[in-house]
Amino acid sequence: MNVVVIGSGYVGLVTGCCLAEAGNNVVCVDHDVKKVNALTGGTLPFYEPELEAILDEQIQGGRLTFTTSIRHAMGKANVVFLAVGTPPNSDGSANLHNLLDCAKTLGQAIPDDCVVVVKSTVPVGTCERIRRILNNATEIGRHTQRISIASNPEFLAEGRAVQDFRDPDRIVIGADDPHAFSVLSDLYAPFNLDGNRLILMDIRSAEFAKYACNSMLAARISMINELSGLAGALSADINAICRVLKGDARIGGSYLHPGVGYGGSCLPKDLSALIDLAQTVDEPADMLRSIQKVNLDQRERLFHAIRTHFNDKLRGKTIGVWGLSFKPGTDDVRAAPSLSLISSLVQAGAIVRAYDPVAEHAAQKALGDMQVHYSPCAMDVCANADALAVMTEWEEFGHPDFKEVAHQMRGNMIFDARGLYQSETLQRYGLEHYVLGQNKFGRVKMNVAQNNQRTWKQWFARQEGGEAAHSNLRKIVP
Structure with missing residues (x-):
């Protein structure tokens, strides 16, 4: 044709x-x-x-x-x-x-x-x-x-x-x-x-279908992020909880990965357009508004965690940022959580050093004359950094040389906005780990998990002992 x-x-x-x-x-x-x-x-x-x-x-x-x-x-x-x-x-x-x-x-x-x-x-x-x-x-x-x-x-x-x-x-x-x-x-x-x-x-249904799909995807992302925050406040492990959710065929496993929220050219704009469309037909769209709010709050949660870590004294601190695109596989930075974080850090007086394998040019264009130092490689970002924020789950960020990361950094805090790492792994190299959805840093969480593990081991031991004693009793008394 x-x-x-x-x-x-x-x-x-x-x-x-x-x-x-x-x-x-x-x-x-x-x-x-x-x-x-x-x-x-x-x-x-x-x-x-x-x-x-x-x-x-x-x-x-x-x-x-x-x-x-x-x-x-x-x-x-x-x-x-x-x-x-x-x-x-x-x-x-x-x-x-x-x-x-x-x-x-x-x-x-x-x-x-x-x-x-x-x-x-x-x-x-x-x-x-x-x-x-x-x-x-x-x-x-x-x-x-x-x-x-x-x-x-x-x-x-x-x-x-x-x-x-x-x-x-x-x-x-x-x-x-x-x-x-x-x-x-x-x-x-x-x-x-x-x-x-x-x-x-029909035409109207097809027009609406796209908005419906993106709204459902946005809902899952915001829902798992809200559940993650609540789980963290209760010292529950959201990763273990996600395994339970994924095991339910009615729920499925897609988009159940806590993180800093959605960005890009589709979900944010389409959700806003659908909310506006709802207003024109006098529908409240309460859930759509909540989805949008949770996503925006998630970005603020990350900046608040960084600011809290430095006791509200970010001026002069060097923060490294790994990842600028809103997700891997693209150079799209539209509504990217990384740019929101960078803007907040710069306004607070921090020195920002950033790296992305493909999105540097797009980020420079989006951020304009904002003072950001772009680095040629991921490890260069870590040099004398007081903290590192991992914002995009590019493959090269999945298994970095943590020994070299710890050697290069002045501080030792990794703000893991995508949940890529295990706290135990980072601690072997003297690095602390903050994951969104926790109200405590990774070290505290691991200690809680270890204590819980010891408690459960003791419980099982008592149960096994009781069962053994009960078996012996059955041998004596038929």
Whole structure:
């Protein structure tokens, strides 16, 4: 098929590259001339595993091209995807300005029988607005046909987006006419090999589905973090508790890992947009608001722990930060907990040294002229650091040389925001360990655990002794 993708950001590029890889002729459109020139030369504007290789291969094969002109791109297009960003407004609502502007331009250039697919995450009812814009434009122009429109939300996780597109767990298509369903079913056939991935529904339900999924994921993250904090206050082990939760088939094991909270481009903005949407229909959305609050509070909890450790005297202290992206596998720092922490530390007068394997440039751009010292490697961050905060679970941070870390640092406290380490391991090297979800530092927690272990061993010993005595008694008295 001839496919046009308007918007060459994260979703648009992954969509365009993977559809070209499947044998379609794809034209990607973006208003940024520099980005289009870079993409034409095979250079990605962001980091995503496997994507650059596909980009280069499809450009070389002639199946993927880039342009700044919607009119030029359309040609004989069978399908056009709208993958324009919908960032949050100051009130949390989705900003649809660029998306609707693209729809107005598209209306003057769309060919007959072309299906318009909204890939962007948009509030319920947006596809209807776009349909009206397109129909008005085509009636004024040379076309008079009724526009066929569909909602096709993306479910791509940053860091594994190519894998998610090639082998999706579901392909959601919302439409109200057979033509749109038929065209998109054919387009996605290479990604639906077992025939069970397509989920067909009405447009409004498809629009809402994306928000529903992200809200549920955000809920699990905030819930486990809230449970973790409560467990820590009661000297209970959240890791042991998580094993119990994961053993329940009704709950499952996904997203049950306590940490500093969610970030990125999707969960924070989509939750805010859904709360705003709830207000428009006079729904309270109490749980959605609580999810959001817990996530923001989790960041404050980490900064409070660092400040408390230094007795509210952070000025002049050197804090190392491992990890800047909101999660591993991406250079995305949007709503990243690391940037929130860095801002708080700098405002408190601390000296911040930071390292990330791919996200340094994005973090520099996001933090602007904030005074942060970026290091070329993880160990360089530790040099004379009074404390180290581990903010992203990159693989290289999973098993560092703790002996060298302890040697390099001036202090000995590791603030483990992702729960990567065992307190016992760090203590062998003279390092203290703070994990979010505990009201005590790791050493105290380990002593509590050891005391509990001794108590239980004594209890079992008494029980075994009692059972032995009872057995002997049975031998004497039948």
